[in-house]
Amino acid sequence: MTMNMLQVFHMNKGGGETSYAKNCTIQSKILSITKPYVEAAMHDYISTGIIPRDTFTIAELGCSSGPTALDAVTTIMDVVETRGRVAKFMVYLVDLPSNDFNEVFTFIPSLQKRVNEEKGVGFGPCFVAGLPGNFYDRLLPNHSLHFVHSSSSLHWLSQVPIGLDGPKNKGKIYLSVTSPSHVIEAYKFQFRNDFLSFLKCRSQEVVLGGRMVLSFMGKMSTFEEDYLPLELIARALMTMVSEGLVEEEKVDSLNVPFYAPSLEEVKQLIEEETSFNGDHFAAIEVEWDGGSRINGFEDFHSFKGQLTRGEIISKMHRAVLESMLEHHFGGDIMDELFLRYAKIWDSHLLLNENSKLTVLVISLIRM
Numbered sequence: 001m002t003m004n005m006l007q008v009f010h011m012n013k014g015g016g017e018t019s020y021a022k023n024c025t026i027q028s029k030i031l032s033i034t035k036p037y038v039e040a041a042m043h044d045y046i047s048t049g050i051i052p053r054d055t056f057t058i059a060e061l062g063c064s065s066g067p068t069a070l071d072a073v074t075t076i077m078d079v080v081e082t083r084g085r086v087a088k089f090m091v092y093l094v095d096l097p098s099n100d101f102n103e104v105f106t107f108i109p110s111l112q113k114r115v116n117e118e119k120g121v122g123f124g125p126c127f128v129a130g131l132p133g134n135f136y137d138r139l140l141p142n143h144s145l146h147f148v149h150s151s152s153s154l155h156w157l158s159q160v161p162i163g164l165d166g167p168k169n170k171g172k173i174y175l176s177v178t179s180p181s182h183v184i185e186a187y188k189f190q191f192r193n194d195f196l197s198f199l200k201c202r203s204q205e206v207v208l209g210g211r212m213v214l215s216f217m218g219k220m221s222t223f224e225e226d227y228l229p230l231e232l233i234a235r236a237l238m239t240m241v242s243e244g245l246v247e248e249e250k251v252d253s254l255n256v257p258f259y260a261p262s263l264e265e266v267k268q269l270i271e272e273e274t275s276f277n278g279d280h281f282a283a284i285e286v287e288w289d290g291g292s293r294i295n296g297f298e299d300f301h302s303f304k305g306q307l308t309r310g311e312i313i314s315k316m317h318r319a320v321l322e323s324m325l326e327h328h329f330g331g332d333i334m335d336e337l338f339l340r341y342a343k344i345w346d347s348h349l350l351l352n353e354n355s356k357l358t359v360l361v362i363s364l365i366r367m
């Protein structure tokens with residue numbers, strides 16, 4: 001992302017119908033699926049006998065602005081309660097400066113109340129701080145973190161890959177099977193640099209023996225290039241181009257700073273950087289709508305009426321992508337764009353019932 005994009009990119013703020021707080025079902029589903037990996041990492045950490053007895057420090061990287069921001073923190077604290085005691089917890093919630101930290105902070109009192117009511121007087125207090133920053137850079141002092149967690153964040157690149165100015169990936173906003181080889185290589189190169197930088201920065205911040213559990217969007221095979229949501233967004237945009245509602249040059253000039261790697265790519269980079277040992281690796285498939293259908297219908301938070309799967313997915317992706325798309329195309333087309341996007345999703349799922357999202361889960365130990 002350019003510096004300008006760092007300033008404008010964020011999940012949709014507040015608590016309205018298009019907000020991230022109301023549309024984070026898939027992120028919540030991913031957290032529930034990856035919870036056993038967090039628990040296993042924490043149990044193993046405690047079993048080593050090196051867990052601190054004074055202050056246990058946790059960083060949630062890419063906390064965003066929804067009710068899921070503290071889920072992993074709660075899981076970690078639950079394991080500590082069953083296996084051992086620490087005097088207190090220090091939690092850093094990290095995201096870009098443009099993140100809606102005010103929304104995140106509204107969930108902190110409920111966490112502290114739960115600690116007091118469920119865990120009793122003898123359980124250490126939990127202190128929480130918001131930390132605006134870029135997790136591809138240093139965030140905290142050396143050897144200050146014991147557990148790092150990040151969910152649904154590391155697929156975002158630090159910037160648009162270098163060399164993609166101009167219409168070099170026509171009709172697309174991300175990689176596609178039709179993308180030129182130099183476009184594909186630019187994305188791979190940018191992810192490589194970013195992920196190695198992420199590991200290097202965390203290696204300085206995490207204590208020896210500390211843990212990291214990371215989950216983010218990926219792909220099952222190194223031979224896959226496209227990422228379905230961005231492919232379908234591009235398709236919706238091109239229908240608007242054909243009707244004169246959007247300039248084709250605008251579509252051609254957008255390159256979303258996103259990369260979904262394969263598990264093999266991630267493993268190779270971890271081995272190359274050498275600071276962390278891979279404890280567990282998994283590639284998990286998740287329904288695109290987060291499995292929100294109940295008895296054949298869709299039940300989606302407080303939205304009234306019956307929504308199609310495409311409408312559910314469109315609302316979730318709008319909450320994530322709208323700030324970036326609005327910055328590039330302007331706000332006037334957003335309603336129409338995501339209406340078309342929902343219909344394209346419905347058509348896709350009708351023909352591809354088994355289509356699913358791939359999530360990579362990596363559990364690491366600081367060596």
